Amino acid sequence: MQIIHSPRHLGHSGHVELMNGRVVPAFEKPERVAMILRAVGERQLGPFVDPTAHGLDPVLKVHDEAFIRFLSTAWQQWTADGRDFPALPSFWKAPGMRAIEPDNIDGKLGHFSFDAGCCIVAGTWDAVQAGADIALTGVDLIADGQPNAFALCRPPGHHAHAGTMGGYCFVNNAAVAAQSFLDRGAARVAVLDVDYHHGNGTQSIFYDRPDVLVCNIHADPMQEFPYFLGYADEAGQGPGEGFNANFPLPWGADFEGWGAALEAACVLVADYAPDALIVSLGVDTYKDDPISQFRLDSPDYLKMGARIAKLGLPTLVVMEGGYAVEAIGINVANTLEGLLQG
Ligand SMILES: NCCCNCCCCCC(O)(O)C(F)(F)F
Numbered sequence: 411m412q413i414i415h416s417p418r419h420l421g422h423s424g425h426v427e428l429m430n431g432r433v434v435p436a437f438e439k440p441e442r443v444a445m446i447l448r449a450v451g452e453r454q455l456g457p458f459v460d461p462t463a464h465g466l467d468p469v470l471k472v473h474d475e476a477f478i479r480f481l482s483t484a485w486q487q488w489t490a491d492g493r494d495f496p497a498l499p500s501f502w503k504a505p506g507m508r509a510i511e512p513d514n515i516d517g518k519l520g521h522f523s524f525d526a527g528c529c530i531v532a533g534t535w536d537a538v539q540a541g542a543d544i545a546l547t548g549v550d551l552i553a554d555g556q557p558n559a560f561a562l563c564r565p566p567g568h569h570a571h572a573g574t575m576g577g578y579c580f581v582n583n584a585a586v587a588a589q590s591f592l593d594r595g596a597a598r599v600a601v602l603d604v605d606y607h608h609g610n611g612t613q614s615i616f617y618d619r620p621d622v623l624v625c626n627i628h629a630d631p632m633q634e635f636p637y638f639l640g641y642a643d644e645a646g647q648g649p650g651e652g653f654n655a656n657f658p659l660p661w662g663a664d665f666e667g668w669g670a671a672l673e674a675a676c677v678l679v680a681d682y683a684p685d686a687l688i689v690s691l692g693v694d695t696y697k698d699d700p701i702s703q704f705r706l707d708s709p710d711y712l713k714m715g716a717r718i719a720k721l722g723l724p725t726l727v728v729m730e731g732g733y734a735v736e737a738i739g740i741n742v743a744n745t746l747e748g749l750l751q752g
Pocket residue numbers: 438527566567568569577578579605606607608634635692694701730731732
C-alpha cells in the first residue's frame with residue numbers, strides 16, 4: 411500500500427485550542443504523524459510516497475473561493491496589526507445576524523468558522539495545501555490502478571464545510587478526494603467516516619447529491635461534538651435523499667456495538683456499488699483517547715480493516731483524528747493491515 415505523506419504538516423505546530431473554557435496546547439499535535447510513520451514503517455506496510463502538487467483547482471471544486479482566499483491570507487492579516495501568536499476565532503454570528511464577510515480579521519475568523527478548534531499559525535496554510543495534495547495523490551494512484559492507498563493527511567478535514575473551518579479542520583481532504591475520483595471518471599463514490607466525531611463537513615458538502623454516498627459512525631451528537639449535525643434522521647435532501655446515513659452511538663460504545671454499525675454501513679456501501687471508497691480514518695474511537703468516549707481496543711482495528719476489505723473496492727484511506735499519541739501508530743497500522751490482509 412502506498413503511504414503518501416509530507417513533512418510540510420510540521421508547519422502546523424505550536425497551535426492551541428479552546429477546551430473546557432481554557433486555551434490549551436492543541437490535541438491535534440504533529441507527533442501524531444511521527445508515531446503513525448514509525449508504526450507503518452516497522453510493519454513494512456508499504457512504500458512512502460511524496461505528494462504531487464495539484465494546485466487549488468481541485469480544492470475549489472469543493473470549497474468556496476472566498477473561504478480559500480481567507481485561509482491563504484488569514485495569517486498575514488492576523489499578524490498585520492502586530493499579533494505574532496496563534497490566531498483563534500472569538501466572535502460568531504447568531505441566527506438572524508448577517509452572513510457578511512467583514513474587513514476585520516477577527517470578523518473573518520468568525521465568519522469562516524464554527525468553533526474555536528481551528529487555530530491558524532504561520533505554517534498552517536502550507537500544511538493544509540500539502541494535506542489536500544496528499545489526498546489527491548492517493549486518488550491518482552488508485553485511478554491509475556492501485557487497489558488502495560493511505561493518505562496520511564494532517565491537519566484533518568472531515569469537519570470542514572464548503573465555506574467553514576472547525577474541529578481542527580480547514581480543507582476537507584476526503585471531500586476533495588471524492589470529487590477528484592468523480593472528475594477522473596467515477597460515477598459513484600462512497601465515503602465511510604469511522605472517526606469518533608461525525609464528519610459534519612463531508613455530510614454537508616454532498617448532502618443534496620446522489621453521486622457521493624456518505625456514511626458516518628460516530629458519537630451521538632446529542633452528547634458529543636459537533637453537537638449540531640450527525641443525527642440518525644439526516645438522510646440527505648433533494649436528489650441526495652437516501653445517500654446519507656448516520657449511525658450515532660452512545661458514549662461507552664465498544665466494538666460489539668460499533669461493529670454492528672460498521673456492518674450496517676458496509677451493506678449500504680455494497681448496495682450502492684461505488685467505483686471507489688474513501689475511508690475517513692480517525693482512531694479516536696480508541697478506549698484511551700484523551701478527548702473521546704468510545705471503548706475500541708487495538709485488535710478491533712484489524713477487524714475494522716478486514717471488514718472494509720471484504721467490500722472489494724478500490725479504497726483510499728484518508729487520515730482524520732486520533733489523540734492517544736502512544737497508541738495511534740498501532741491502531742492506524744492495525745486498520746491498514748486488516749485492510750491489506752482482508
Ligand atoms: N467536549 C468536546 C470537545 C470537542 N473538541 C473538538 C473535537 C475535534 C475533533 C476533530 C476530529 O477528531 O474529528 C478530526 F478528525 F477532525 F480531527
